[in-house]
Amino acid sequence: VAARARQDRWAEVRRYRHFYLFISPFFILFAIFGLYPLLFSLYLSFVKWDGLTDQVWIGLGNFAAMLDDEVLQKSLWNTLIIGLLYIPPMLVLAFLFAQLLNLQWLKLRALYRAAFFLPCVTPMVVIAIVFGLFFSSERGLLNFALTSVNERLPFLGLKPIPWVVSEQWSKVAVAILVMWRWTGYNMVLMLAGLQGISEEYYEAASIDGAGPWQRMRHITLPLMRPTFRFCLILSILGTVYMFDEIFILTRGEPGTSSTNFGLYLFNISFQDFRFGYASCVAYSVALVLFVGALLINRRNRSDVEAAAA
Amino acid sequence: MKTLSAFITVLAALAAFAWWVSTPPAISPTSSTVHPVADPAKVKGRVNVWAWNIAAKALNKLAPEFEKTHPAVDVRVDMTGARMQSRLLLALASGVGAPDVSQFELNDALRYIATGRLADLTPVAAKYKDRFPANLWKNCVNKDGKVYAIPWDMGPCAVYYKRGLFQKYGIDPDKIETWDDYIEAGKTILQKSGGRTKLLPLGANSLRILYEIMMQQNGGQVFDDQDRITINSPQSQEVLGILKRIREAGIYSEVAMWSQEFMAGFNSDTIASYPMAVWFAGTIKDTVKDFSGEKQVWGVFRLPAIKPGGTRYSNYGGSVLVIPAQSKNKEAAWQFVEYALCTVEGQVAQYKSMSLYPAYLPALSHATFDEPDPFFGGQRVGRFFSEGVTQIQALNRTPAWTEAFRYIDQALSQWAATGMPTAGFFANLEQKLQRRLGMEISPSSLSKVGRR
Numbered sequence: 001v002a003a004r005a006r007q008d009r010w011a012e013v014r015r016y017r018h019f020y021l022f023i024s025p026f027f028i029l030f031a032i033f034g035l036y037p038l039l040f041s042l043y044l045s046f047v048k049w050d051g052l053t054d055q056v057w058i059g060l061g062n063f064a065a066m067l068d069d070e071v072l073q074k075s076l077w078n079t080l081i082i083g084l085l086y087i088p089p090m091l092v093l094a095f096l097f098a099q100l101l102n103l104q105w106l107k108l109r110a111l112y113r114a115a116f117f118l119p120c121v122t123p124m125v126v127i128a129i130v131f132g133l134f135f136s137s138e139r140g141l142l143n144f145a146l147t148s149v150n151e152r153l154p155f156l157g158l159k160p161i162p163w164v165v166s167e168q169w170s171k172v173a174v175a176i177l178v179m180w181r182w183t184g185y186n187m188v189l190m191l192a193g194l195q196g197i198s199e200e201y202y203e204a205a206s207i208d209g210a211g212p213w214q215r216m217r218h219i220t221l222p223l224m225r226p227t228f229r230f231c232l233i234l235s236i237l238g239t240v241y242m243f244d245e246i247f248i249l250t251r252g253e254p255g256t257s258s259t260n261f262g263l264y265l266f267n268i269s270f271q272d273f274r275f276g277y278a279s280c281v282a283y284s285v286a287l288v289l290f291v292g293a294l295l296i297n298r299r300n301r302s303d304v305e306a307a308a309a
Numbered sequence: 310m311k312t313l314s315a316f317i318t319v320l321a322a323l324a325a326f327a328w329w330v331s332t333p334p335a336i337s338p339t340s341s342t343v344h345p346v347a348d349p350a351k352v353k354g355r356v357n358v359w360a361w362n363i364a365a366k367a368l369n370k371l372a373p374e375f376e377k378t379h380p381a382v383d384v385r386v387d388m389t390g391a392r393m394q395s396r397l398l399l400a401l402a403s404g405v406g407a408p409d410v411s412q413f414e415l416n417d418a419l420r421y422i423a424t425g426r427l428a429d430l431t432p433v434a435a436k437y438k439d440r441f442p443a444n445l446w447k448n449c450v451n452k453d454g455k456v457y458a459i460p461w462d463m464g465p466c467a468v469y470y471k472r473g474l475f476q477k478y479g480i481d482p483d484k485i486e487t488w489d490d491y492i493e494a495g496k497t498i499l500q501k502s503g504g505r506t507k508l509l510p511l512g513a514n515s516l517r518i519l520y521e522i523m524m525q526q527n528g529g530q531v532f533d534d535q536d537r538i539t540i541n542s543p544q545s546q547e548v549l550g551i552l553k554r555i556r557e558a559g560i561y562s563e564v565a566m567w568s569q570e571f572m573a574g575f576n577s578d579t580i581a582s583y584p585m586a587v588w589f590a591g592t593i594k595d596t597v598k599d600f601s602g603e604k605q606v607w608g609v610f611r612l613p614a615i616k617p618g619g620t621r622y623s624n625y626g627g628s629v630l631v632i633p634a635q636s637k638n639k640e641a642a643w644q645f646v647e648y649a650l651c652t653v654e655g656q657v658a659q660y661k662s663m664s665l666y667p668a669y670l671p672a673l674s675h676a677t678f679d680e681p682d683p684f685f686g687g688q689r690v691g692r693f694f695s696e697g698v699t700q701i702q703a704l705n706r707t708p709a710w711t712e713a714f715r716y717i718d719q720a721l722s723q724w725a726a727t728g729m730p731t732a733g734f735f736a737n738l739e740q741k742l743q744r745r746l747g748m749e750i751s752p753s754s755l756s757k758v759g760r761r
Contacts, residue, residue, distance in 0.1 A: 051402050052424035071745075129569060136570055137563040139579075165513040165563060167726050253514045255723025270395065272712045273420075 044279035051273050062280035072281060074256050075264035078171065082260060083239040085175035091231055094186035102194045116184035127181065128248035135163035135173050135249070164250050167257035174258050177245055182238065186231045193227030233293050240289060261285060341634035342429040343643045352641040353381030359389050359397065360412040363591070364628060367663035371655060375648045382641045401426040407633040409642040413458065415627040416710055418448050422457040423708040428632040428639055430456045437651050444703035445668050449629055457631060459650045460668035464586030464626035465694045465701065466522050466612050469593065471605040472686055474498070474506060474581045482610040488551045491613040495560030498581055508581050510571050511561035513725035516552060517718040518566060518625065519584060523548040525704055526623035527615045531713055532705045537751035538742050541735035547615055553729050576602030584612065586625040587694045591664040594684055606686045609693060622697035627668065666694060709746045716741055
């Protein structure tokens with residue numbers, strides 16, 4: 001019976017072969033540019049390879065090396081700190097801006113939206129030059145402002161901040177840059193979420209006598225939860241794999257105090273040519289992230305189902 | 310269960326396929342050696358060259374001259390940008406697509422030589438050994454004494470200063486003999502300018518550059534001649550002490566090398582001098598046009614000595630040319646490399662067109678180096694830098710040099726950010742290098758000597 005069923009299936013495939021042919025380009029391209037690198041780097045996780053000389057099979061050696069790689073641990077810790085520094089305020093700000101731009105009576109809304117979105121379409125090189133001048137310790141704009149305020153209001157005790165040359169402040173500088181760059185993007189996502197909420201809920205609530213705060217608490221926030229989660233996942237992934245912002249602003253220094261996982265991965269692979277080890281690290285961290293995202297998503301789904309019910 | 314095992318089988322098969330596809334073809338050692346040809350004028354074919362920036366422009370201008378004597382050779386210079394390294398790495402790894410001639414930074418040369426993917430130039434190039442400074446040649450030769458690269462330009466170091474500022478604050482550069490004299494001059498300038506003018510740029514994130522220059526000047530090493538770590542030495546500690554004194558005196562500007570402020574300092578009175586290599590002159594000349602501010606008359610004086618009477622020469626930077634083993638036209642490629650790098654004519658032409666300072670010693674006696682340079686107030690800068698180049702100490706660079714210097718860079722920037730604790734700095738750094746690079750610590754290191 002099983003053989004018969006298989007035969008039927010193949011007959012069907014042959015019958016609809018043109019359709020399979022039409023959808024094949026994606027699968028072929030994906031196999032070459034998606035699946036192959038994925039599998040190859042899985043294989044690389046078990047070898048020692050500099051890209052040029054012979055690959056040496058070392059089994060779980062790379063995984064063992066990860067355990068006492070203090071730079072990896074430091075970079076993961078930095079990633080966490082930088083994420084905590086900017087993700088919560090960024091999402092709150094993005095939500096507030098989205099609320100404002102969703103007001104029907106506001107004039108020039110399209111202009112504001114474009115303005116808020118501008119940072120994430122600006123080339124990183126331009127941003128780097130401008131923020132380099134902002135954060136510069138000696139003649140930077142921010143420190144100039146701090147010193148000027150201090151001259152007029154000395155009781156505040158403001159001092160110039162060693163933005164990119166102190167181990168603590170370098171993370172803050174990165175967080176400020178990232179927040180500035182990605183708030184607009186998250187705002188657009190949240191705006192879409194807000195506009196997806198049907199007006200009927202608000203009308204019904206108004207008729208029942210709900211004030212603005214109650215409408216926010218019982219309609220907007222619950223229905224926005226999937227959007228928040230989505231923004232959160234994107235931001236977490238973005239923090240882990242962030243590269244150009246840090247590379248251009250601090251190069252991960254001083255010490256390794258602003259090196260996040262993305263920059264660390266770049267260093268061990270494309271600077272040190274330790275492709276085997278880099279694959280191993282990338283796979284391990286990706287696995288952890290994958291499981292994490294899965295958990296967040298599962299909660300998301302139950303939320304959506306609850307909202308639908 | 311059945312689907313799972315089928316899935317694992319497919320995965321394993323695909324991984325095996327990936328491995329098979331990725332294994333590069335072996336290159337036979339005989340074909341990867343360049344041998345002398347009977348009649349050099351008869352070589353023919355296309356020679357593709359990869360180089361960057363002004364180096365590519367210099368070779369491009371040289372190609373027609375070369376083709377006059379080698380009419381059957383067609384030299385094409387491909388000016389590639391920042392992605393050159395990764396493109397070249399891919400080409401070398403896959404065994405196809407590499408050029409016939411490629412540029413490398415001196416620092417990186419040994420790393421690529423160690424991979425065995427470059428052509429052995431020993432039969433044709435060994436005879437040039439004495440015509441290049443020993444400290445450069447050493448980076449072109451592997452442990453067995455085989456030659457894989459030819460030095461191109463070099464970077465003898467000195468201090469660039471603004472004549473006007475030094476005059477204004479009464480500093481005589483001829484009186485500066487040691488780094489401590491230099492620091493004193495910095496204090497005078499700082500005081501007389503009311504804190505506005507700093508003597509030099511020395512951002513925490515760029516400390517490694519001056520560290521490398523001074524360490525080489527002071528006879529220090531990162532690795533000994535058997536590839537063991539020996540950075541914890543009295544020489545290194547003296548250098549760290551000077552860096553600390555500079556920073557404690559407050560005479561430095563906290564700007565990163567190549568940043569906007571670093572470059573803008575060329576035309577302003579915020580920075581008075583820049584200790585750097587000969588190629589930096591080109592950078593200054595090129596950049597001052599683009600920044601506002603008063604144009605300065607510059608000058609150069611010798612690197613201050615670590616101790617009174619000590620050496621005042623060091624080298625920073627420089628590049629080499631190599632021929633990848635996979636090149637199909639190595640003989641013609643070598644003819645071009647030899648003309649460009651191992652003849653007075655070729656090297657002087659590149660100095661004239663793009664200010665590439667020749668590593669080929671015979672070229673330095675050419676009259677063009679005696680010309681006074683108006684940009685430097687009539688100083689004979691070309692001649693100035695040629696003095697002492699053969700006395701520069703050779704560094705034992707290893708294939709791990711670039712990676713080692715990233716850790717040194719990180720350690721120094723952290724050191725500057727945490728109050729500059731000198732005690733144990735190099736011992737800790739050495740431990741870290743040992744762990745990260747998997748290399749031994751040399752018996753000559755202070756950490757070993759101290760324990761005995």
